Amino acid sequence: MMPVMSLYERLKETYGHQNWWPADSPFEMMAGAILVQNTNWNNVGKALARLQPDLSPERIRAMTDEELEERIRPSGFFRMKAQRLRAFLEWFESHGDDVRALQQVETDVLREELLQVKGIGAETADSILLYALYRPVFVIDAYTHRIMNRIGYQFPKKYNQAQAFFEEALPKDEALYNDFHAQFVRHAKEHCKKKPVCEGCPLEPECEKQI
Ligand code: SF4
Known part of the structure; x- marks a missing residue:
């Protein structure tokens, strides 16, 4: 192998x-990591664009549920994701809404805290740690x-x-x-789509094609 x-x-x-990552700021990246659950980055990009110019913790908190849901609608599961964004923002506020403050906290501690936030599982927590906070977690x-x-x-x-x-x-x-x-x-x-395109795949010589 x-x-x-x-x-x-x-x-x-x-x-x-x-x-990577396809976001302009650590906060946008963190919001994107929640919005990308069960969808792709094209849809997240549309939702983030609709959040502009209000893409900040304070402005999102100030939105009504209806407004937030409407803004993030393109990402799908928008009601659930609105609640998840709010839960994340509550956690972020406990660190002063400050990415620099997060940088002072050890990775294991941050990971545990993120996993306690409703709607944030391991993949989302690690995406935030790796792509917004530059921590070495795979x-x-x-x-x-x-x-x-x-x-x-x-x-x-x-x-x-x-x-x-x-x-x-x-x-x-x-x-x-x-x-x-x-x-x-x-x-x-x-190449390795649901229905794989093995012809021309760079991994084809070693792949056992256990499809
Ligand atoms: S050769 Fe293997 S890795 Fe490549 S597309 Fe096919 S199944 Fe995927």
Whole structure:
């Protein structure tokens, strides 16, 4: 089986560095990590655009439920996500709405706190930690499972074990984790789709195609 680092290098050679995350500020990134649950970044982009120029903790808190729901409607599940955004904002306020204050807190502590927020699971918490706060935590999502399983790795089903699989195999490097996850997303869109396009796939020579 191809070493995990070689897997990354092969993807990067193919697709180039992905330069993630697709947001303009850490707060936008954190809001986006909640809005992207069960949807894609195109829809999140539309919701974030509708939140402008009120994309700040204070202004979102000042919105009525109806207004917030209407603004984020393109991201889907908008009622639930509005409540999740509010729960997240309550947590953010406990840190003074200040990203710099969050930077003073240890990663494990932040992760535990985020997991206590209603509607924030491991994938969302880790996306916030990695892409908004630049912490070296590997993000696992459905694409990661799909690709790793198809290639033929003995890939754990449970989130924390799947995360440990990567973190034990790779140096603790935020920039590497950032781009590796982005490569998986790109690969899942280009080749390893629900119905895979194996012809021309850069991983095809080693892949066991366990589809
Ligand atoms: S060869 Fe096919 S199944 Fe394997 S990674 Fe590529 S697209 Fe996915």
